Amino acid sequence: MQYYLKEPALPALSYFIKNFWSFENDDPTIIEEKIIPDGYPELIFHYKDPYQINIKGHWELQANYLIAGQIRNHFHLKNTGSTGIFGIKMQPTALQELFGLEMDTYTDQVFPFSEKIKTLLQSLISIAISSNTFDNKVASIESWFEQFIQKTPFKKNAIHPLVSKIIASKGLITVNELKLEAGISERSLERRFKTAVGISGQLYIKIIRFSHIFKTVKEHSKWADVAYLCGYYDQSHFIKNFKEFTGENPSAYGFDKKTMANFFLVPPKE
Known part of the structure; x- marks a missing residue:
């Protein structure tokens, strides 16, 4: 390929x-x-x-x-x-x-x-x-x-800068921080996120934090270090989150394999 x-x-x-x-x-x-x-x-x-x-x-x-x-x-x-x-x-x-x-x-x-x-x-x-x-x-x-x-006339979505903050923070941000930034209720924030992005702000934070695991693994070999650097409470929380999105434990996942998923999560340098 x-x-x-x-x-x-x-x-x-x-x-x-x-x-x-x-x-x-x-x-x-x-x-x-x-x-x-x-x-x-x-x-x-x-x-x-x-x-x-x-x-x-x-x-x-x-x-x-x-x-x-x-x-x-x-x-x-x-x-x-x-x-x-x-x-x-x-x-x-x-x-x-x-x-x-x-x-x-x-x-x-x-x-x-x-x-x-x-x-x-x-x-x-x-x-x-x-x-x-x-x-x-x-x-x-x-x-x-x-x-x-x-x-084409288009209107910038007010959720866009909040999404950018989530990505820039590598998922180390809370819904409460986003709510205060936007000046709206948590229910309004969730509704707007679902319309503009497709999922809740909380889940989007979770996915971005998860995606950061793949780059961190390239630089750190110990799971405890990866869990800490990616903002997980402990190693069991990290493993549970990883398995939720991949269906596998991190120790069983082929991080070095040349797959479509790995290509997107750890893109090669141009």
């Missing part, structure tokens, strides 16, 4: 887009991949053979163009032949801000593009599934987004 990753070159796009990525593999051998929460929704474009997904306890064939919302647990994917996927990992509130999507309807879901979204993103689709190189696709898609943002 060939992996590609690139962050937006245009600073204005970083508000909406975390990164662009692609997977390519002409080997049709079936490989099952576990996908785990990382806190970001995605636009996904298949340009070779489709994938199957098991997110509800059974396998289903995926469509070619997909919106992936926030996930609260792990799920599985497997190829049906050769792999060609281009993805855009969006910032947590971006799909709501740009396209008016209510993100709680996408939670734990990977939906095909609606006809409205497919029509709106037709030029984007053409670029993503083209035979151009990864870098050329990224440059063209950045240009598309730049023009789209300039001509």
